[in-house]
Amino acid sequence: MKTIRSFLTLAMALSILSGCSPAHEHTWTEATCTKPKTCSECGETEGEPLGHDWKEATCLTLKTCKRCGQTEGRALGHDVREYKVTLEPTCVDPGKEEGYCSRCEKTVWQMIEATGEHSYGEWTVTKEASCTERGKQEKECTLCGKKVTEDIPQLAHVDDNEWVIVTAASATSAGKKATHCELCGREMQTETFELSMEEKNAIRKAESYLSFMAFSRKGLIEQLEFEGFSTESSTMAVDALNVDWNKQAALKAKSYLDMMSFSRAGLIDQLLYEGFTRDQAEYGVSEAGY
Ligand SMILES: [Zn+2]
Ligand SMILES: [Zn+2]
Ligand SMILES: [Zn+2]
Numbered sequence: 248m249k250t251i252r253s254f255l256t257l258a259m260a261l262s263i264l265s266g267c268s269p270a271h272e273h274t275w276t277e278a279t280c281t282k283p284k285t286c287s288e289c290g291e292t293e294g295e296p297l298g299h300d301w302k303e304a305t306c307l308t309l310k311t312c313k314r315c316g317q318t319e320g321r322a323l324g325h326d327v328r329e330y331k332v333t334l335e336p337t338c339v340d341p342g343k344e345e346g347y348c349s350r351c352e353k354t355v356w357q358m359i360e361a362t363g364e365h366s367y368g369e370w371t372v373t374k375e376a377s378c379t380e381r382g383k384q385e386k387e388c389t390l391c392g393k394k395v396t397e398d399i400p401q402l403a404h405v406d407d408n409e410w411v412i413v414t415a416a417s418a419t420s421a422g423k424k425a426t427h428c429e430l431c432g433r434e435m436q437t438e439t440f441e442l443s444m445e446e447k448n449a450i451r452k453a454e455s456y457l458s459f460m461a462f463s464r465k466g467l468i469e470q471l472e473f474e475g476f477s478t479e480s481s482t483m484a485v486d487a488l489n490v491d492w493n494k495q496a497a498l499k500a501k502s503y504l505d506m507m508s509f510s511r512a513g514l515i516d517q518l519l520y521e522g523f524t525r526d527q528a529e530y531g532v533s534e535a536g537y
């Protein structure tokens with residue numbers, strides 16, 4: 248009796264420890280790669296998880312479990328000793344290269360990226376630069392036609408360093424002289440100038456002669472020299488007046504005809520003697536009615 252009691256007590260204690268009533272039939276869920284065989288009712292487990300059943304990675308596929316499909320790592324990629332270019336890439340189109348993969352034993356290919364490097368021809372000037380405006384030039388990719396344009400810097404003005412009288416000085420006002428840009432003609436350096444006392448007086452004298460008598464350029468200069476003005480002052484004064492010498496020749500011709508008779512040729516000779524050029528003399532004689 249004592250032994251039976253002890254046995255029952257032991258059985259009861261065991262059943263309390265296992266958490267199951269002795270009558271419970273386990274409902275097993277089969278083991279998977281990562282979980283052991285498990286009772287879906289009480290959670291009791293038996294044995295170990297199965298562990299993955301790996302299929303090794305290939306050139307194109309990853310290491311994969313044949314049972315649950317889990318993957319690990321990366322595909323190996325082809326094992327090609329040497330690729331040969333079968334299509335050269337251009338600036339815009341990708342190329343292609345081929346090789347033999349010793350792992351999967353196939354001829355395989357891969358793309359070569361477009362180079363992005365255009366093959367430009369020579370620059371063509373589409374607009375010349377000047378000293379007043381920038382120019383333009385362009386070049387074109389011989390492969391894809393892409394155009395690049397660029398400004399050509401404006402040219403510097405070129406000073407001709409030749410002083411030219413822009414506004415003549417007179418007996419009463421200052422003159423202006425300037426140098427100019429050889430290319431566009433704009434004024435570069437400017438200076439004002441006053442005439443000397445002698446030059447001013449030479450101008451006044453020339454004006455007063457012209458007010459009562461006609462003169463050729465040469466004749467008027469000689470007249471001023473006769474008055475004691477230097478050749479330079481005389482020439483400057485006569486040129487400063489902007490005289491119409493053709494008109495002077497005509498006036499001279501008329502004044503001769505008023506005084507006496509002349510043949511046409513004789514009158515021309517007289518005007519030549521007075522210092523007119525042949526053109527001026529012929530013009531003057533014609534204007535006077537010959
Ligand atoms: Zn159970
Ligand atoms: Zn698995
Ligand atoms: Zn391969």
Ligand SMILES: [Zn+2]
Pocket residue numbers: 338339364365366388389390391392393
């Ligand atoms: Zn291109």
Ligand SMILES: [Zn+2]
Pocket residue numbers: 378379403404405428429430431432433
């Ligand atoms: Zn210029």
